[in-house]
Amino acid sequence: MAKPAQRNLVAILHAAVPPDAAADEQDTLVQIGVVAAALKRLGWTPVQVPVTLDLAAMAARLKKMNPAIVFNLVESLGGRGQHQHLPASVLDAMGLPYTGNGTVALFETTNKALTKCRLADAGIATAPWFEASEAPPKIAGKLIVKPVWEDASIGIDAGAVVGGVAEARRRMAEMAARHGGEWFAESFVDGREFNIAMLESPELPPDRPLLLPASELRFIDFPPGMPRVADYASKWDKGSFAYIHTPLCLDIEDELAPLIERLGEIALECWKLFGLRGYARVDFRLDRKNEPFVLEVNANPCLSPDSGFAAMLRKAGMSFDQGIDMIVESRLRREAAVQRAS
Numbered sequence: 324m325a326k327p328a329q330r331n332l333v334a335i336l337h338a339a340v341p342p343d344a345a346a347d348e349q350d351t352l353v354q355i356g357v358v359a360a361a362l363k364r365l366g367w368t369p370v371q372v373p374v375t376l377d378l379a380a381m382a383a384r385l386k387k388m389n390p391a392i393v394f395n396l397v398e399s400l401g402g403r404g405q406h407q408h409l410p411a412s413v414l415d416a417m418g419l420p421y422t423g424n425g426t427v428a429l430f431e432t433t434n435k436a437l438t439k440c441r442l443a444d445a446g447i448a449t450a451p452w453f454e455a456s457e458a459p460p461k462i463a464g465k466l467i468v469k470p471v472w473e474d475a476s477i478g479i480d481a482g483a484v485v486g487g488v489a490e491a492r493r494r495m496a497e498m499a500a501r502h503g504g505e506w507f508a509e510s511f512v513d514g515r516e517f518n519i520a521m522l523e524s525p526e527l528p529p530d531r532p533l534l535l536p537a538s539e540l541r542f543i544d545f546p547p548g549m550p551r552v553a554d555y556a557s558k559w560d561k562g563s564f565a566y567i568h569t570p571l572c573l574d575i576e577d578e579l580a581p582l583i584e585r586l587g588e589i590a591l592e593c594w595k596l597f598g599l600r601g602y603a604r605v606d607f608r609l610d611r612k613n614e615p616f617v618l619e620v621n622a623n624p625c626l627s628p629d630s631g632f633a634a635m636l637r638k639a640g641m642s643f644d645q646g647i648d649m650i651v652e653s654r655l656r657r658e659a660a661v662q663r664a665s
């Protein structure tokens with residue numbers, strides 16, 4: 324008979340962070356700290372479990388610990404976003420409940436090109452794109468070149484925005500040669516940028532997450548010629564022009580209420596399309612006619628105190644602890660439903 328789970332124990336699963344890791348990976352340590360502190364205040368006993376590509380070691384450690392639930396903060400493995408879903412897959416095989424999104428949603432949304440295929444098939448607007456291996460379609464105007472599998476604006480710098488398809492192909496080849504991995508190019512959507520975060524509540528049906536207040540990423544005083552993109556520096560280089568001039572704004576003009584409502588509806592469509600659970604964030608950009616395009620779906624959004632998600636919780640009048648509690652409790656509710664059904 325299976326050993327009963329250690330009722331108060333939460334394993335915080337996260338990528339092992341080497342001491343020389345880049346700023347985006349170091350951010351995992353900040354997230355672990357705040358999530359562990361919140362879990363303690365909520366009466367749980369959190370234990371950190373760093374993970375590498377040695378998934379057998381992870382499974383053995385978790386089997387021994389037998390936690391009530393795993394809080395999944397793994398955003399990449401072995402330094403690659405591509406492997407983010409692997410620990411979740413092992414947890415599925417072990418029958419261990421974990422917070423946030425499941426294996427398939429993590430896989431599908433980490434691959435930005437695959438996400439876009441699924442969005443386009445479902446009739447959700449996303450900018451036209453092509454991958455390095457494909458014949459380029461006819462796309463007029465500027466494009467932005469991005470890595471297929473990475474987030475946190477890895478590989479996005481001032482050179483990412485290019486004038487046309489031929490230049491995009493050159494940039495993709497150059498980035499693949501320099502950094503490895505797969506790259507794609509998509510039409511540059513030249514308007515305002517908004518984020519919509521969703522949070523599953525143990526009191527609401529799983530397919531009706533709470534919509535947190537929208538946030539806008541503003542581009543202040545960008546000089547002519549400087550692309551208005553949230554590049555790597557804007558997220559991680561605290562002294563840079565881009566970091567200082569891209570504040571997150573939560574006071575959206577009242578006139579934009581119908582637009583924000585529409586973004587919320589699209590975000591909920593994404594929730595259903597990708598079978599999301601727990602919490603997620605959808606990033607949008609408007610074109611010049613104010614038509615929204617989904618840039619990407621973040622199935623494992625950052626929970627750091629200075630993240631958009633934390634700011635949106637505050638704006639909703641919720642404490643960080645309440646948000647963490649909802650993430651854990653909504654997962655436990657799903658687990659109890661599965662147990663009842665079996």
Ligand SMILES: Nc1ncnc2c1ncn2[C@@H]1O[C@H](COP(=O)(O)OP(=O)(O)OP(=O)(O)O)[C@@H](O)[C@H]1O
Pocket residue numbers: 450467469473474475476477479509510511512513516551552553554606608618619621
């Ligand atoms: N098609 C586009 N048109 C205009 N700007 C874009 C486009 N795609 C990306 N960007 C800019 O680049 C930023 C990063 O892109 P994206 O959100 O796709 O990648 P990410 O690295 O996964 O980011 P995150 O840190 O949100 O996970 C966006 O916030 C936006 O400013």
Ligand SMILES: [Mg+2]
Pocket residue numbers: 606618619
């Ligand atoms: Mg994004």
